[in-house]
Amino acid sequence: MKRYFDDLDPALAAAAERARAEGKLNDAALEDFFARVRPFLDEVQIQRLRAMIDKLKTGE
Numbered sequence: 001m002k003r004y005f006d007d008l009d010p011a012l013a014a015a016a017e018r019a020r021a022e023g024k025l026n027d028a029a030l031e032d033f034f035a036r037v038r039p040f041l042d043e044v045q046i047q048r049l050r051a052m053i054d055k056l057k058t059g060e
Contacts, residue, residue, distance in 0.1 A: 030056060033053075037049070
């Protein structure tokens with residue numbers, strides 16, 4: 001799963017990290033986003049998004 005996050009556009013990752021630091025993005029918002037878009041994704045996309053969200057939540 002880690003390899004999926006490593007493929008994430010660095011600008012997108014930086015923007016997400018900046019939003020978290022500014023208090024504009026929290027774990028609940030990430031989980032809400034995941035729940036809303038999941039029905040539109042295939043299994044590979046779900047796994048990729050889950051890995052990215054988990055990575056953002058742990059701050060790695």
